[in-house]
Amino acid sequence: MPHLTNRFFIFFGCIAALFALAYPFEWLLPLAKAVFAIAGLLVITDLLLLFVRRPKVQCKRTMNAVFSLSDPNKVSLDFVNLSNIYLQMEVYDELPFQFQKRDFKYDIALPEGQSTTIHYELKPLSRGVYSFGHTNALVSSRLGLVQRRLRVAAPADVDVYPSIVQMKRYELRAIRHIAHESGIKKMRRIGHSYEFEQIKNYVEGDDYRSVNWKASSRHNTLMVNQYEDEKSQQIYCIVDKSRAMKMPFNGLSLMDYAINTTLAISNIILKKQDKAGLLSFSDVIGTTLKAERDTGQLQRILEALYREKERPVESNYELLYQAVKRLVGARSLLVLFTNFESNYALERVMPTLRRLNAAHLLVVVFFENTEIRELSNLPLKRSSDIFQQTVARQFLQEKKEMVTRLRQFGIQSILTRPEDLTLNTINKYLELKSRGLI
Numbered sequence: 001m002p003h004l005t006n007r008f009f010i011f012f013g014c015i016a017a018l019f020a021l022a023y024p025f026e027w028l029l030p031l032a033k034a035v036f037a038i039a040g041l042l043v044i045t046d047l048l049l050l051f052v053r054r055p056k057v058q059c060k061r062t063m064n065a066v067f068s069l070s071d072p073n074k075v076s077l078d079f080v081n082l083s084n085i086y087l088q089m090e091v092y093d094e095l096p097f098q099f100q101k102r103d104f105k106y107d108i109a110l111p112e113g114q115s116t117t118i119h120y121e122l123k124p125l126s127r128g129v130y131s132f133g134h135t136n137a138l139v140s141s142r143l144g145l146v147q148r149r150l151r152v153a154a155p156a157d158v159d160v161y162p163s164i165v166q167m168k169r170y171e172l173r174a175i176r177h178i179a180h181e182s183g184i185k186k187m188r189r190i191g192h193s194y195e196f197e198q199i200k201n202y203v204e205g206d207d208y209r210s211v212n213w214k215a216s217s218r219h220n221t222l223m224v225n226q227y228e229d230e231k232s233q234q235i236y237c238i239v240d241k242s243r244a245m246k247m248p249f250n251g252l253s254l255m256d257y258a259i260n261t262t263l264a265i266s267n268i269i270l271k272k273q274d275k276a277g278l279l280s281f282s283d284v285i286g287t288t289l290k291a292e293r294d295t296g297q298l299q300r301i302l303e304a305l306y307r308e309k310e311r312p313v314e315s316n317y318e319l320l321y322q323a324v325k326r327l328v329g330a331r332s333l334l335v336l337f338t339n340f341e342s343n344y345a346l347e348r349v350m351p352t353l354r355r356l357n358a359a360h361l362l363v364v365v366f367f368e369n370t371e372i373r374e375l376s377n378l379p380l381k382r383s384s385d386i387f388q389q390t391v392a393r394q395f396l397q398e399k400k401e402m403v404t405r406l407r408q409f410g411i412q413s414i415l416t417r418p419e420d421l422t423l424n425t426i427n428k429y430l431e432l433k434s435r436g437l438i
Contacts, residue, residue, distance in 0.1 A: 002047060003138060003147040011039055011145065042143055049085060049141045050148040056082040057089070057110070059135055059152035067130065067158050069260060070252050071165040072121040077135060077153065079117070081110040088140045090147070091118060094133025094155075098126060124160040125251040127259075127306055132156045162305045163260040170264045170426060171271060198226050233274045233438050234291040234332035235429070236324075237262040241282040241308060242315040244339045247367075249418045254367055258337035259305045261422040265335070265429060266301050272433070277328075278304055282311040285323045291332065317352040324356060333361045333438045335425065340366050346402050354409050361438055363412040363428060368399060370417050 015036050022029040049055075062076040081087055091106040099122060106118050124130060135153035140146065199215050202222035215223040239245075239262060245255035266276040270293055277291030278301050287304040289297075315338070324334065334356060340346045356362045376392035378385065399415055406413040412432070416424040432438050 001149075002051070003149065005140060005144055005147055008043070008145045015039060043145050046141055046143045046145045049143075050139065050146065053083070053085070055085060055087055055139055055148070055150070057087065057137060057139065057150055057152050058082055059137070061093075061132065061135060061153045061156060063156075063158060065158070066164070067122070067124050067160040068163045068165040069124055069127055069160055069256060071163055072123050074119065074121055077106075077118040078115065079108065079110060079137075079152070080115040081112055084112050086111050086142050088142070088144060090138040092136045092138075093153075094136070095122070096130035096132060098124065098128075098130055125256075127160050127162065127256070127308075130158050130160055132158070159306070161302060162256075162263040164263070164302075166260055166422060167264045167267045170422060171267050199223050200226050232293065233433075234277060234328065234330060235265075235269045235274055235438070236277040236279055236291060236328060236332055236334050237266060238320070238324075238334055238336045239278075239280040239305075239308065240315050240336070240338035241280050241286060241311050243310070243312050244315070244341065244345075245337075246310045246312070247339070249367075249370060252418070253310065254339055254418060255308070255310050257367075257418045257421050258365075259308060261337070261425050263302060263305055264422050265425055267298055268426060268429070270298055276301065277332075279320075279323060279327065280304075280308055281315060281320045281323065283313040283316050283319075284311075285319060288323065288327055290327060315349075317349040321352050321355055324360070328360065331360055333363065333429070333432065335363045335365060335429070337365050340402055343398055343401060343405070346405065350405075350409070353406070353411055357409065357411045361412070361432065363414065363432075364406055365414045365416065365421070365425060366399075366402070367421075368415055368417050369395070370419075372396060373417075 015032065018028060018032040018035060022032050058080040060078045062078060064073060067073040075093075077091065077093065079089070079091075087110045089108050089110060091108060093104055095101050095104055104120075108116055108118065110116055133155050134151045137150045137152050138147040139150055140148075199212055200223065202211065202224045206224050210224040210226075212223045212225050239255065239258050241255060245253065245258065247254050249257070262278065266278070269276040273293065275291035275293045276297055278287055278289040280286035286308065289300055289304060328334075336353075336356075353362060353364065372392045372395050376389050376396060378389070380386060380389065403413050403415050412428070414424050414428055
């Protein structure tokens, strides 16, 4: 079925105006009829070019096998004009409904036998299967009076997994120790573990208790014993799936921030030769992966995180304690991703957190509300703004009091903005490892 273009309506609108002018000016009538006849021939010619000669356009949609959550993912549309006529095209790709993007359109010109590529990026904000529809092209000739719709690329599905891009980026930053470029802090070891590595020259900042006096006397310079971090330690990431983690920031829920961070830090844990495990909970226990460091552990963690879903209920911390008691044998580092919006919510679960910390090294990670932070810094314009800022600052102060409260019972904590979660969590892991606390 032909589609009429804007050029068609403009052209025939001008002809209609010419016929209208022919009423007071009769000498214009023959001109109007001649122009109308020419326009009709042009339309027929355009129809013959598009529907009889049948233009052939080949298109291939190129994208990654899986998409990375919250990262720009590149998609390419490669077009080849296999016809022997010049084509103008309006390209519409049927994007997955999750993007809610209805203004996708590209205009391209494609000479006969030539090819071109369209590049665009998509940023998914939820995990799951994303279904692309057809790629449609409204094709017209040089005349541009009518168009023909062609379906040039078939539907395709793609899975959106936790951010593999962030995982690889933070792996490079942490393992290569490029702290000045990345924000990953390079921690100086306080004391040392018991795994001897080598004897090296003393440099400022080394622990003087590690001086090897025998080696120093032989080389006539200070030499120190260097120790490497202990390996094969167990680190479990625990993800709260309750409604407290459904709050969105920049389109991404707190749980998805925690999932991205869990994948990134699990990768670094395995690179550091430690064992990475996973546990998720809400009113029921979800995923339980025992801490391992074999080659397939990261893939198992990735697949488990991909399947996780939030639950609209409160968390059962007593159930969490029983699950940790069954799953985790030796003393381990537990990184708990959760969120507390009030001191009451924290005090209600504090007895369970203290019991977990008594058996293991517990790090509680919860979130600063960045929107309230912005509200507290807005300029005052009305008297009601004073009230709003006072409440906002009280809320922020309450979050700081939670950190103090956890510290009183020897529980490590991280209060962080959602966008800084991965960086701060990795730094805490490296800090605890360098201090020999795990």
